[in-house]
Amino acid sequence: MTKTRKNLLGAGAALAAMLVGLAAAQAGDLKIESWRTDDTDIWTSKIIPAFNKHYPDVKIEFSATAPKEYDAALGARLTGGTAGDLITCRPFDKSLDLYTKKNLDSLNDLKGMTNFSDVAKSAWTTDDGKTTFCVPMASVIHGFIYNKDALKKVGAEEPKTMDEFNALLEKLKKDGTYVPLVLGTADQWEAATMGFQNIGANYWDGEAGRTALIAGKQKFTDPQYVAVFKEMASWAPYMGNGYQAQSYPDSQNLFSLGKGAIYAAGSWDISTFRASAKFPMGAFKAPTIAGEKDCYISDHTDIAMGLNSASKNKDDAKKFLDWVASPEFAEIYANALPGFFPLSKTPVKVNDDLAATMVGWRQECKSTIRNSYQILSRGTPNLENELWNVSAQVLNGKLTPDAAGAQLQTGLDKWYKPAK
Amino acid sequence: MPRARLIGLMLLFLGPAVAVYTLFSIYPLLATISLSTYSTTDTGDHVFVGLANFTTLLTDEVWSKPFWNAFFNNFLLFCVHMVVQNPIGIALAGLLSLPALRFRATYRTLIFLPTMLSVVIIGFAWNLILSPLWGVAEGLLKAIGLGSWFAPWLGLPSTALVTLSLISVWQFIGIPMMLIYAALLNIPEELVDAARVDGLGQFRIFTHIKLPLILPTIGMVSILTFVGNFNAFDLIYAVKGALAGPNFASDILGTYFYRTFFGYQLQVGSPTMGATVATVMFLIILAGVCVYLFLVQRRMLRYTF
Numbered sequence: 001m002t003k004t005r006k007n008l009l010g011a012g013a014a015l016a017a018m019l020v021g022l023a024a025a026q027a028g029d030l031k032i033e034s035w036r037t038d039d040t041d042i043w044t045s046k047i048i049p050a051f052n053k054h055y056p057d058v059k060i061e062f063s064a065t066a067p068k069e070y071d072a073a074l075g076a077r078l079t080g081g082t083a084g085d086l087i088t089c090r091p092f093d094k095s096l097d098l099y100t101k102k103n104l105d106s107l108n109d110l111k112g113m114t115n116f117s118d119v120a121k122s123a124w125t126t127d128d129g130k131t132t133f134c135v136p137m138a139s140v141i142h143g144f145i146y147n148k149d150a151l152k153k154v155g156a157e158e159p160k161t162m163d164e165f166n167a168l169l170e171k172l173k174k175d176g177t178y179v180p181l182v183l184g185t186a187d188q189w190e191a192a193t194m195g196f197q198n199i200g201a202n203y204w205d206g207e208a209g210r211t212a213l214i215a216g217k218q219k220f221t222d223p224q225y226v227a228v229f230k231e232m233a234s235w236a237p238y239m240g241n242g243y244q245a246q247s248y249p250d251s252q253n254l255f256s257l258g259k260g261a262i263y264a265a266g267s268w269d270i271s272t273f274r275a276s277a278k279f280p281m282g283a284f285k286a287p288t289i290a291g292e293k294d295c296y297i298s299d300h301t302d303i304a305m306g307l308n309s310a311s312k313n314k315d316d317a318k319k320f321l322d323w324v325a326s327p328e329f330a331e332i333y334a335n336a337l338p339g340f341f342p343l344s345k346t347p348v349k350v351n352d353d354l355a356a357t358m359v360g361w362r363q364e365c366k367s368t369i370r371n372s373y374q375i376l377s378r379g380t381p382n383l384e385n386e387l388w389n390v391s392a393q394v395l396n397g398k399l400t401p402d403a404a405g406a407q408l409q410t411g412l413d414k415w416y417k418p419a420k
Numbered sequence: 421m422p423r424a425r426l427i428g429l430m431l432l433f434l435g436p437a438v439a440v441y442t443l444f445s446i447y448p449l450l451a452t453i454s455l456s457t458y459s460t461t462d463t464g465d466h467v468f469v470g471l472a473n474f475t476t477l478l479t480d481e482v483w484s485k486p487f488w489n490a491f492f493n494n495f496l497l498f499c500v501h502m503v504v505q506n507p508i509g510i511a512l513a514g515l516l517s518l519p520a521l522r523f524r525a526t527y528r529t530l531i532f533l534p535t536m537l538s539v540v541i542i543g544f545a546w547n548l549i550l551s552p553l554w555g556v557a558e559g560l561l562k563a564i565g566l567g568s569w570f571a572p573w574l575g576l577p578s579t580a581l582v583t584l585s586l587i588s589v590w591q592f593i594g595i596p597m598m599l600i601y602a603a604l605l606n607i608p609e610e611l612v613d614a615a616r617v618d619g620l621g622q623f624r625i626f627t628h629i630k631l632p633l634i635l636p637t638i639g640m641v642s643i644l645t646f647v648g649n650f651n652a653f654d655l656i657y658a659v660k661g662a663l664a665g666p667n668f669a670s671d672i673l674g675t676y677f678y679r680t681f682f683g684y685q686l687q688v689g690s691p692t693m694g695a696t697v698a699t700v701m702f703l704i705i706l707a708g709v710c711v712y713l714f715l716v717q718r719r720m721l722r723y724t725f
Contacts (some may be wrong), residue, residue: 068661072682075689097688100463186575188665189685242552244575244666250553373686380482382687385663393667398577414482 029059030317031084033077035070036303038271042336050332051323058316078103078308085311086320089134089304091123092373099126099133104306106131110318112325120343123301123369134304135324138333138340141267141358142198142298148280150178150261158284162199162231165287169238172261180238182260183395184246191232191391192384194264197298197370199286200228206296206368214375216418220408227289229394229401236397244396267358270339274352283357285365299367301343379415386411449702455695466692473696487697489668490676491704493581497672498649500585501592506641508589509596510634514626516597517604528601532594539591543658546587550574574659577669584670588655592648596641603637604630636720643712650705653678673701 032043043062051060063084065073071094077083078098087104089095098104107113108131113121116136124134151157151168154175159165172180185191203224204210212218219225240246240254255263256276263269265283273281288295305324307317323329330342331349338355341362342348350356372384390407393399399407456473458466477483512531516524534542550557550573558570573583607630615629653674656664662678664671679687681694 071685072678072689075682093686093688094683185666187661188663240553242572242575245550245552245572246575247547250551254553377686378688380687382684384686385684388663388685389665389667392665396575396577396666398667411482 029061030086030313030320031061031063032086032088032305033070033074033084033308034062034064034088035067035090036088037064037066039337040064046336047329047332050328051320054323055316055319058319060320078310081310083308083310085308085313085317087134087306087308088137089124089306091301091304091369093375093378095124095134095304095306096126098306099131102309104133105309105314106133107135107307107321108132110135110321110325112322115325115327115344115346117343117345119367120301123373124304124306127375134306135321136301136343137303137305137324138337139299139343140302140340141361142194142300143265143267143283143285143358143361144198144262145255145265145269145273145281145283145354146262147178147255147258147260148282149258151282153177158282159287160284162202162287162289166234169235169262173238178261179240179254179259180261181235182251182255182263183235183239184243184248184251185392185395186245186247186250188388188392190248190251190264191395192388193370194266195232195235195395196228196387196391197300197372198264199231200225200371201296201298201368202286202288202292203228204371205294206366210368210371210374213371214418216416219405220412221402221405225408226401226405229390229404232391232394233397233401235395239395267339267341267355268337270352270354270358271337274338274354281354283354285358285361295365296368297361297365298370299341299362300369300373303340376412376416379412381411381414383408383412452695452702453699455692456699458692460690460692473693474700477693477696477700483693486668486671486676487700490671490673493670494650494652494672496581497585497588497652498646500582501589501645501649502642504586505589505593506596506638506645509593509641510600510631510638512593512597513600513604514630516601517630518622528598531597534591535594537591539654540658542587542591543655547574547659550583575666577666580660580666580670584656584659587659588652591655596645599641600634600637603634607633632721633723636717636722639712639716639720643709646708646712647705650701650708673697673704677701 034043040062048060048062052058061084071090074083074087078087083103087098089098089104095104099106112135113132118125118129120136120139121132124136125132146158150172154168154171156168156171159168169180172178183190183194204213204218205224209218209224213220236243240251240260246254251260251263252269252272254260256273258277258279285295285297305321307314307321311317325344327344327346327348330344330346333340334342334348334350334355335352338350338352339358341350341355341359350359372387377384386408390399390404394401394404455466457468457470459469459473460466477487515521516528521527549555552558552570552572552575558567561567561570571579573579611629611633612625615625620628650673652672656670656672656675657678660670660675662675662682662684664675677694677697678684679689680697681689681691683689
């Protein structure tokens with residue numbers, strides 16, 4: 001008994017010491033919460049040292065949690081008061097929720113905010129457009145990355161239209177050397193984000209369709225949305241063997257090992273492929289539908305940084321945020337992480353040719369963000385989760401395109417009443 | 421013994437356990453149940469709503485459909501464990517207790533080994549084994565001429581849950597085996613010898629003498645399986661993620677709770693609805709344990725040696 005008590009006392013003392021230690025560590029230092037576990041190296045070796053050239057006294061720790069756990073872990077840490085000073089912001093409601101719950105400070109008075117357009121800030125601004133609470137860092141662009149050797153082998157050019165795209169898939173299948181389309185459904189989001197949102201923008205005319213959905217003027221049962229699912233339903237024969245159990249890392253490996261021809265991509269994949277793929281790569285944007293002149297790309301505002309209201313070191317944190325809003329940060333970030341494109345007004349030179357190709361689409365096409373992110377994923381059932389589910393099922397051949405559209409719309413109608 | 425001393429001793433011996441249990445088990449349980457009677461407003465305040473959350477969970481189709489789906493999947497998970505894990509566990513224990521067996525300790529250790537591995541490792545390893553892209557499963561089946569039987573089992577709605585259940589069985593088979601093996605060792609030699617004198621073979625000794633004697637242990641293993649399965653979460657989460665695909669085919673109460681409480685991707689978590697799901701899970705387990713205690717345990721015959 002006495003031994004137990006001693007042990008308990010000892011444990012208690014150790015715990016107290018740890019807590020004191022944590023509090024002490026917080027005084028002059030900053031901690032960044034992020035879900036970008038892949039980027040830890042770049043932050044510690046490039047970005048933070050660059051900041052420290054201006055402010056050598058501020059010590060910054062980049063602390064990343066796996067993407068799947070980030071939101072839950074961050075929520076728990078914010079409630080418990082142990083979260084870092086700077087919070088990497090997810091786009092839209094997740095961060096808006098943090099702001100309304102007073103976990104994030106308003107950043108309206110931050111000087112650097114003038115470097116961003118309203119569209120860039122839209123993902124981290126209140127519904128009335130008055131308050132911005134995160135500094136926009138980057139967007140990601142969807143498209144297709146392809147193995148140049150594979151297209152050379154079948155003697156094909158980059159497809160411009162959906163018909164050319166489908167013909168190319170057929171050609172690659174006949175040739176048989178490569179898996180024509182690298183896309184898996186095990187993780188579900190891959191189907192929705194890399195499939196549906198990637199090619200969809202051209203079908204629903206980008207922002208026009210997205211805002212019409214929010215306004216209730218379009219429905220997921222409309223022909224343009226069902227057509228996206230119809231196209232996806234035709235991909236099954238071209239995807240890898242057992243794609244139903246193919247996870248996202250499987251897809252990445254399949255392509256970077258040179259076994260796949262066309263990879264349904266997010267621009268963030270570029271750095272992964274640069275590190276592992278040994279063949280020449282190119283990128284083409286989501287093919288247009290026959291007869292359409294304008295093209296649209298999914299240029300999704302994805303990542304920003306906000307200030308924890310409970311931070312003990314807000315002065316230094318604001319200095320850092322101001323620097324994050326500067327062109328200097330944009331330049332470093334864009335080139336350290338090819339595939340994450342800065343949102344600031346000043347154009348940034350991107351050195352990686354694949355990344356430069358993708359960001360170049362901003363000049364040729366109109367940008368839009370994923371249609372499920374703003375406002376439409378606030379209720380239960382959650383539209384984004386539903387979209388993952390039905391997109392994967394359509395690719396798996398378990399749900400017809402019409403039923404997919406109907407399921408999305410029924411779910412949305414249950415809670416969403418568009419403003420009249 | 422003077423009364424004061426008795427009370428003092430009781431406090432000394434029971435006090436720490438009561439304190440620890442109250443602090444880490446009873447209090448959180450009561451706090452969860454109380455949280456389930458609240459609802460969160462837009463500003464983050466909690467307001468008392470009585471049993472409204474439970475009504476929502478069980479009657480609103482948006483909540484009840486995934487809930488019952490998770491419940492039945494959970495039940496299937498339990499059934500697979502009862503039908504596959506426990507009988508094999510009993511059989512292995514029976515084989516291990518055979519007097520003529522050599523390398524007993526080696527077998528025991530090997531079979532128990534997966535139980536001690538992290539579920540993340542188990543999930544990752546099986547994911548790789550069964551992967552249609554790099555897995556050895558397809559190659560092995562081809563080698564014995566059954567290549568056409570292979571399917572991406574973890575990715576098909578019809579097979580995902582059973583596959584995951586069998587992975588879990590593979591991992592935890594050591595536990596029923598060990599418990600039952602220990603019970604078998606407790607059976608006095610005289611009984612077995614007497615049976616042998618009466619002319620019974622090993623198999624009939626097992627079914628007629630040993631099995632009835634270890635029934636209470638089998639009952640305990642069953643109830644442990646029940647509680648463990650209805651609290652399960654980690655393997656499904658490690659292999660399929662919190663969305664437990666495809667089309668929620670592998671969703672169980674644990675993953676449903678996780679999504680509700682913590683939220684998922686764009687879905688914002690709801691601590692109060694999460695607490696409601698947790699409370700219902702607790703009640704389900706409580707009901708199951710009660711049924712066992714009152715209907716099964718009491719009627720079970722016990723032998724003292």
